[in-house]
Amino acid sequence: MNDTPERAQRESIILRVLWMLVFLVVWQLAEILLGGLVLVQLIYRLVYGAPSASLMNFGDSLSQYLAQIGRFGSFHSDQKPWPFADWPTPRAPEGEAPHAVAAAPHPVRDEEPKL
DSSP: OTTHHHHHHHHHHHHHHHHHHHHHHHHHHHHHHHHHHHHHHHHHHHHHSSOBHHHHHHHHHHHHHHHHHHHHHTTSOOOOOTTSSOOOOOOOOOSSOOBOOOOOOOOOOOOSOOO
16 A cells, blocks of 8 residues: 555656647647748748737747747656646747737718718
């Protein structure tokens, strides 16, 4: 009956290995998504002369998410990544300034009643 702590530890490591396998699959999918984002951002940069702010923010969040998976998988952290934790918030850009899109002008409304 003294093997209860050992058994709990063994079950804990088995559960962690299962989570690591799940996050390994998620890593592969996120890696493909990040590669696609890089290509789209490159095309956007070539067309508009500056990168897209929304793609920059999502790319940074996704990169941080991949880092969280790496830290969990390498036993550096016991905190499981999203969806068990909050999605990483993007940091301020350190490279090029993002492409700014001017707001569309609002049409002038005709205040006179129509008959």
